[in-house]
Each structure stands twice: as structure tokens, then as C-alpha cells.
Amino acid sequence: MTDPRKLGMFLGAVLLAVTPHVASAQQRCVTEAEVSAMTIYAVPSMVKSLQSRCAGRLSSTGFLATRGQQFAGRYAALQTTVWPRAKSGLLKIIASRTQSEAAIRNQNTRGLDMIGNLPDEAVRPFVDALIVQELTPQIDLANCSKIERAMQAVAPIDPEVSAGLVGLVVGLAQPKDISICPESGQ
Structure with a gap:
């Protein structure tokens, strides 16, 4: 599958282009709750990507073919x-990039400035499509099944619980590319 950090950085670049003033006001670290929210938000697009990329490799009676839409729907x-x-989490990921990366990012996202004034309801479908567009070719066909x-395996688990586990694991792992906020004694 794809590297979730790269997908997060990509989505964050899109969102930063849409609302650049929000990122500067945000703290630089991402909370476990934001990681969980990003996970929930991305799952429907991830399912769509997997179905598209792996269509010829998976059984027509398998999980994705028979229950994939229901699974994605719970997250949607x-x-x-x-x-x-x-x-907020995606914007923080992008805001934490180095100055040289910021210069490249600004150059690559200038065309997105026109959507800066659109409401979230208009931007979200665009972000969803970008997740699918970027994730689909990165799925290794050998890993489809x-x-x-x-x-x-995750399907029977409540989406909030499974996403909470992802947030917790990322918090424990402390990836190099994403600054995770220290736990505040929640």
C-alpha cells in the first residue's frame, strides 16, 4: 500500500493551498485525535482506490466485492x-515541512488558490478525488489480497475505535516525518 505520511503530506498541501492562514495559527504537532480523524476521513477513498486498483486480482465474492461499500459507508x-x-491535522503536517519544501509546495499549489474561498462542502469532494488519484497507483498489486x-479484519470494529487505535499507534511510533503532540493526560 502507500506510505500514509506521503498521502498526509499531499492532502495537507492541498488543504494548505485552500486555507493557508489556518496553518500559521495552528500548533505544529499533530494530535492523536487528528490522526484518528484523518484515518476516518480517508477510509472511503482508500476503499475506492483498492477496489479500482485491485479489481482484477480480487475475488468477485470476496470482502471488497460483497461488503466493501458497507465498510466504507460506516466511515463515510x-x-x-x-x-x-x-x-486541522493535515494543515499541521504541511506547516511542519522545511522552508525548502515549502517553496516547492507553494510553486506546485498556486493553481489551487482559486478554491481558497470555497466552503468545505465544495473542497471535500476535490480532496476525496485527490486521495483516490494519488493512492490508487501506489498500491502494490502483490498486496491486494x-x-x-x-x-x-477491521470491519467489525467500530470506526471510531479502529481509528483511535491508529492514532494511538502513530503516537507510540513517533514517525520522523510527523510531529505527534505529547499526550496531555486525557
């Missing part, structure tokens, strides 16, 4: 609720 039902926190099995 939460997208509106988690969007503000997901957006493994990813499908992982989704099937």
Missing part, C-alpha cells in the same frame, strides 16, 4: 463530523 457517515479535525484481508 462520520466524515462530516471528523472533517474539521482531519483538516493482504490489504483486503486487513480491511475485513
Whole structure:
């Protein structure tokens, strides 16, 4: 599958182009709750990417073919609720990049300035499409069935619980490319 940090940076670049003033006001570290929100927000697009990329490699009676839409729907039902926190996390990821990366990012996102005044309801479908566009070609075809099995294993778990676990694991792992905020004794 793809590197979630690269996808997060890409989405953050898009969101930064849409609302650059928000990123400068935000703290630089990403909370575990924001990681969880980004996870919930991205799952429906991830399912769509996997279905598209792996269509010829997976069984027509397998999990994605028979229950993939239902699985994605459980997460999609939460997208509106988690969007503000997901957006905040993505903006922080981009804001934390180095100055040289910022110069490249600004050059590559100038064409997105026109959507800066659009409401989130107009921007979100664009972000969703970009997730699919960027993620689909990065899925290793040799991993299609493994990813499908992982989704099937997670499917019975409540989306908030599974995304919370992702946030916790990322917080424990402390990836180099993303600054995770220290726990505040929640």
C-alpha cells in the first residue's frame, strides 16, 4: 500500500493551498485525535482506490466485492463530523515541512488558490478525488489480497475505535516525518 505520511503530506498541501492562514495559527504537532480523524476521513477513498486498483486480482465474492461499500459507508457517515479535525491535522503536517519544501509546495499549489474561498462542502469532494488519484497507483498489486484481508479484519470494529487505535499507534511510533503532540493526560 502507500506510505500514509506521503498521502498526509499531499492532502495537507492541498488543504494548505485552500486555507493557508489556518496553518500559521495552528500548533505544529499533530494530535492523536487528528490522526484518528484523518484515518476516518480517508477510509472511503482508500476503499475506492483498492477496489479500482485491485479489481482484477480480487475475488468477485470476496470482502471488497460483497461488503466493501458497507465498510466504507460506516466511515463515510462520520466524515462530516471528523472533517474539521482531519483538516486541522493535515494543515499541521504541511506547516511542519522545511522552508525548502515549502517553496516547492507553494510553486506546485498556486493553481489551487482559486478554491481558497470555497466552503468545505465544495473542497471535500476535490480532496476525496485527490486521495483516490494519488493512492490508487501506489498500491502494490502483490498486496491486494493482504490489504483486503486487513480491511475485513477491521470491519467489525467500530470506526471510531479502529481509528483511535491508529492514532494511538502513530503516537507510540513517533514517525520522523510527523510531529505527534505529547499526550496531555486525557
